[in-house]
Amino acid sequence: MKIAVIGGAGYIGSHTVRELLDRGHEVCVFDNLSSGLEQNLFPEAGFVKGDILHPDEVGAFLKDFKPEGLVHLAAFKAAGESMINPEKYSVNNITGSINILNAASAAGVKYFVFSSSAATYGAPEYQPVDEKHPTNPENYYGYTKLAIEGFLKWYDQLRGIKFAALRYFNAAGYDVKGRINGLERNPANLIPVVMEALLGKRKELLVFGNDYDTPDGTGVRDYIHVNDLAIGHSMAFDYLQKNNKSLIVNLGVQQGSSVLDVIHMAEKVSGRKCPYRIVERRPGDPASLVANPSKAFELLGWKAQYSDLETLLATTWRAYLANEK
Secondary structure (H helix, E strand, O other): OEEEEEOEEEEEEEEHHHHHHHHHOOEEEEHHHOOOOOOHHOOOOOOEOOOOHHHHHHHHHHHHOOEEEEOOOOOOOHHHHHHHHHHHHHHHHHHHHHHHHHHHHHHOOOEEEEEEEEEHOOOOOOOOOOOOOOOOOOOOOHHHHHHHHHHOOOOOOHHOEEEEEEEOOEEEEEOOOOOOOOOOOOOOOOOHHHHHHHOOOOOEEEEOOOOOOOOOOOOOEEEHHHHHHHHHHHHHHHHHHHOOOOOOEEEEEOOOHHHHHHHHHHHHHHHOOEEEEOOOOOOHHHEEEEEEOOOHHHHHHHOOOOOOOOHHHHHHHHHHHHHOO
């Protein structure tokens, strides 16, 4: 299948491109390189530099490439920033997505795989969280993802574009074969911050609260390896092509790791101590957030293969070391 990957030079995007290429698809990346990296591009895939905020650029790209499928990964994703600067998230995530959808409709794209998020659920009312859980985002980033899912439902109904909205939990790790080492710029997620603390690029890691109702008092999250996410994207296209029916599905592992679990495993794989300090909780942080991915297993045949904590931390450490040379 010809597949356009919008945001394909980014962290998850580059791993998704690699997986699609490995499975024999013809891939072209569209990215403005604002957060994506040229080193994350593969020579086997085409590349067009462009911006989703310029409808003519997206339209020309899709008209020229004529893809059957499209992956949309071109969203801003810092939940905290979205609460401080909602305008930025409105323009990029919502306006940009509408531009992509309109261009996809005009170009006759049949299948649309969207990078959604567990942030669409908000604070968990029960766990593990399945797709029937109420959607009540606690941050504006999560709201933008939910809004885009709403647009996709309408474009399915009105334009026949079949979509898969993949609600990721916490993406982590790097390519298990070591083919992708481009680091995210200004990371805010726990595991990259741990890496920076191990390498002395941060004086210390701040642990936000150790008095939660969890086994060690620190927050627990469901971490999913980026290779497993990439496989999920490919399987979503298989499903859409075979069933011609849209779906919304969780991608997670139904197992949580605490902040201290992550720190201790990082120390084990690196052989270094991670300096950290316990500080006050952050507002809006749930004690625990764990996925129920049984629908993905049932409908896609997808199951995480690389998402054990040691693989997550070891592949990340390897990528960070590769950038130290």
